[in-house]
Amino acid sequence: MSRGLYLAAFVAGVTIGSVATWFAVKKKYEKIAQDEIDSVKEVFARKEFDSQVKEMTKAGEEVVKGLNDGIRQAAEQAKDKPDLVQYATMVQKYGGTIGEEKEAHMKEKYPYVISPEEFGEFEDYEKISLTYYADGVLADDNNEVVDDVEDIVGDALDHFGEYEDDSVFVRCDERKCDYEILLDQRTFSEVSDSNPHQVEV
Numbered sequence: 001m002s003r004g005l006y007l008a009a010f011v012a013g014v015t016i017g018s019v020a021t022w023f024a025v026k027k028k029y030e031k032i033a034q035d036e037i038d039s040v041k042e043v044f045a046r047k048e049f050d051s052q053v054k055e056m057t058k059a060g061e062e063v064v065k066g067l068n069d070g071i072r073q074a075a076e077q078a079k080d081k082p083d084l085v086q087y088a089t090m091v092q093k094y095g096g097t098i099g100e101e102k103e104a105h106m107k108e109k110y111p112y113v114i115s116p117e118e119f120g121e122f123e124d125y126e127k128i129s130l131t132y133y134a135d136g137v138l139a140d141d142n143n144e145v146v147d148d149v150e151d152i153v154g155d156a157l158d159h160f161g162e163y164e165d166d167s168v169f170v171r172c173d174e175r176k177c178d179y180e181i182l183l184d185q186r187t188f189s190e191v192s193d194s195n196p197h198q199v200e201v
Contacts, residue, residue, distance in 0.1 A: 111154035111172040111179070113162065119169040119178050130181045132157060137188035138181070145188070153179055 120127050130146065130153070132138050138146040138157070146152055156170040160183055163169070170179040184191070 109174055111152065111156065111170050113154075113156055113159045114169045114171045114178070116163055116167070116169055118171070119180060122176075122178070124176060125171070126175075126177045128177055128179050130179055131184050131191075132160075132181050133184050133186060133188040133191065135187040135189070139188060143188075143192050153181060156181060 129141055130138055131140075138149050138153070140146060149157065152172075153170045154172075156168045156179070159168050160166070166183040168181045170181065171177070172179070
């Protein structure tokens with residue numbers, strides 16, 4: 001064999017060995033580099049997770065602190081206020097005058113439902129009889145329709161059946177009137193057609 005052939009074979013062997021070594025080393029260092037990258041990523045992910053956990057924990061602690069402060073403040077305010085028993089005692093001591101005065105004022109100004117026994121108990125109160133017909137018309141003894149029902153008798157028309165099924169009694173202290181409202185199953189038109197107004201001679 002010639003010297004050139006040996007040299008070519010040697011160079012080829014060295015080249016092949018170098019290439020094989022290069023690929024092996026490249027693969028090894030790529031794996032090492034990838035492991036390092038993964039490790040760094042894991043550390044950063046842990047740090048980010050830890051910082052999120054810390055933020056959430058801090059927010060939770062602030063909420064709990066706020067709740068505790070609110071509870072403490074409410075407890076301090078409760079110490080300054082008299083308890084319910086003391087308040088009830090004060091109301092009884094003064095005879096419940098605050099509520100009674102308000103109720104008396106409301107009764108003076110607005111019509112309110114009374115029991116049948118209370119109707120006509122005051123001699124200076126005028127007694128007026130009204131009829132409530134099946135078609136929702138409220139009229140007086142002369143079959144004159146009452147226009148402002150709520151102003152005259154309040155919500156009395158909703159109270160049939162509380163004392164009696166076919167009647168309701170209402171008092172208006174402001175006008176000094178007691179109203180007797182009788183329920184009629186007929187319609188107003190039936191009654192007004194059968195009893196036309198008489199003309200005086």
